[in-house]
Amino acid sequence: TDGTAWATGNNNNGRLGDGTTQQRLIPVKVLTGVSSAAAGSGHTVFLKTDATAWASGWNKQGQLGDGTNVNRHSPVKVRTHVGSVAAGTRHTTFLSAKEGTGIVNVAFLRP
Numbered sequence: 001t002d003g004t005a006w007a008t009g010n011n012n013n014g015r016l017g018d019g020t021t022q023q024r025l026i027p028v029k030v031l032t033g034v035s036s037a038a039a040g041s042g043h044t045v046f047l048k049t050d051a052t053a054w055a056s057g058w059n060k061q062g063q064l065g066d067g068t069n070v071n072r073h074s075p076v077k078v079r080t081h082v083g084s085v086a087a088g089t090r091h092t093t094f095l096s097a098k099e100g101t102g103i104v105n106v107a108f109l110r111p
Contacts, residue, residue: 005034005046014073015042015057021073030056031075040087046075051097053079061090 006027007016014021017030031054036047042058054075055064062069065078083097 003033003035003049005030005032005037007044013042013058013071015039015044017044017046017054017056017073017075019074036084038085038087038092040092041089043087043092044075045078045085045087045092047082047085051080051082052077053082053085053094055092063087063090063092065092065094 007018007030008024008027009016011018011021011023016024016028018024018028031046033048033050034046035049038045040063043055043063044057046054048054055066055078056072056075057064059069059071064072064076066072066076079094081097082094084095086093
């Protein structure tokens with residue numbers, strides 16, 4: 001693949017990361033240099049080939065990991081030295097690529 005992330009569908013709170021909140025009926029280009037992505041209930045996290053994590057969308061519980069609870073319509077860089085990402089309903093988990101730093105959970109896990 002060429003590492004381009006595309007997204008389509010519901011875009012409440014900017015979860016697709018295309019800079020808008022408009023529903024997208026066809027895929028729109030979001031970000032380049034992406035190796036993987038994870039989608040939560042209202043947010044998306046992208047892992048770029050340079051081991052940085054970027055996130056967009058709903059951020060009420062701080063699930064984007066950017067230190068705020070402000071929704072983001074475009075991806076914002078939230079971590080470096082990331083090996084993989086996973087997203088749940090209201091949380092994101094980053095697995096560090098840097099030896100010895102382990103896993104960081106952002107926000108909370110809803111029962």
